[in-house]
Amino acid sequence: xxxxxxxxxxxxxxxxxxxxxxxxxxxxxxxxxxxxxxxxxxxxxxxxxxxxxxxxxxxxxxxxxxxxxxxxxxxxxxxxxxxxxxxxxxxxxxxxxxxxxxxxxxxxxxxxxxxxxxxxxxxxxxxxxxxxxxxxxxxxxxxxxxxxxxxxxxxxxxxxxxxxxxxxxxxxxxxxxxxxxxxxxxxxxxxxxxxxxxxxxxxxxxxxxxxxxxxxxxxxxxxxxxxxxxxxxxxxxxxxxxxxxxxxxxxxxxxxxxxxxxxxxxxxxx
Numbered sequence: 001x002x003x004x005x006x007x008x009x010x011x012x013x014x015x016x017x018x019x020x021x022x023x024x025x026x027x028x029x030x031x032x033x034x035x036x037x038x039x040x041x042x043x044x045x046x047x048x049x050x051x052x053x054x055x056x057x058x059x060x061x062x063x064x065x066x067x068x069x070x071x072x073x074x075x076x077x078x079x080x081x082x083x084x085x086x087x088x089x090x091x092x093x094x095x096x097x098x099x100x101x102x103x104x105x106x107x108x109x110x111x112x113x114x115x116x117x118x119x120x121x122x123x124x125x126x127x128x129x130x131x132x133x134x135x136x137x138x139x140x141x142x143x144x145x146x147x148x149x150x151x152x153x154x155x156x157x158x159x160x161x162x163x164x165x166x167x168x169x170x171x172x173x174x175x176x177x178x179x180x181x182x183x184x185x186x187x188x189x190x191x192x193x194x195x196x197x198x199x200x201x202x203x204x205x206x207x208x209x210x211x212x213x214x215x216x217x218x219x220x221x222x223x224x225x226x227x228x229x230x231x232x233x234x235x236x237x238x239x240x241x242x243x244x245x246x247x248x249x250x251x252x253x254x255x256x257x258x259x260x261x262x263x264x265x266x267x268x269x270x
Contacts, residue, residue, distance in 0.1 A: 028056025
């Protein structure tokens with residue numbers, strides 16, 4: 001059973017990344033702009049509009065590559081490079097200079113980068129070459145740890161601003177503050193599970209369901225309600241990227257028995 005689940009989760013994660021990146025790239029091209037606070041390029045940089053369109057094209061091509069079997073591994077490597085660049089060049093300087101809430105975007109893309117490492121590690125299996133050997137089990141473990149330390153900060157953002165986060169809860173759900181706190185606990189619990197090696201399969205499965213619910217109940221209705229909004233399209237595709245990351249983490253948890261700090265205790269465990 002676990003082998004079947006893992007075998008299906010890897011291609012599902014790959015295609016989810018492909019759709020999210022293609023969508024985020026298309027949004028950048030159509031609106032000729034970067035992805036707001038998730039791609040915080042200074043407003044006064046020369047040729048900003050052209051750079052935004054070029055960045056959109058790069059993301060769209062990366063997404064297309066992930067959807068094509070012949071290009072999937074180099075596209076996954078490119079995804080790792082792009083996410084690392086976003087973390088180190090766009091988000092880390094803002095964290096170091098104490099830009100308000102910059103840490104949230106930083107950890108979101110640290111988590112996505114970690115998942116990209118794991119996905120590339122899966123795709124590197126049975127491949128020859130020096131580049132493939134870079135993405136071995138150690139790279140996957142690093143990726144899992146990066147994801148695990150990031151998700152509690154997602155939950156912290158909910159707790160710090162319960163009222164602000166409650167505005168995103170669908171109006172038909174009673175008790176919006178309850179759902180904000182509950183999902184904050186869900187974010188933190190996923191990270192703790194991965195760090196301790198306790199109930200990792202259950203935790204990653206539930207975490208994927210939670211992130212999917214955000215996409216379906218919050219971001220899709222927002223886009224349908226205001227399809228001209230750049231912000232809503234960006235939020236949709238960023239949420240889809242995080243969902244793809246969650247699927248990748250679940251694939252790792254279901255393909256091997258994980259111990260504390262992402263250590264694989266039994267690669268063949270059912």
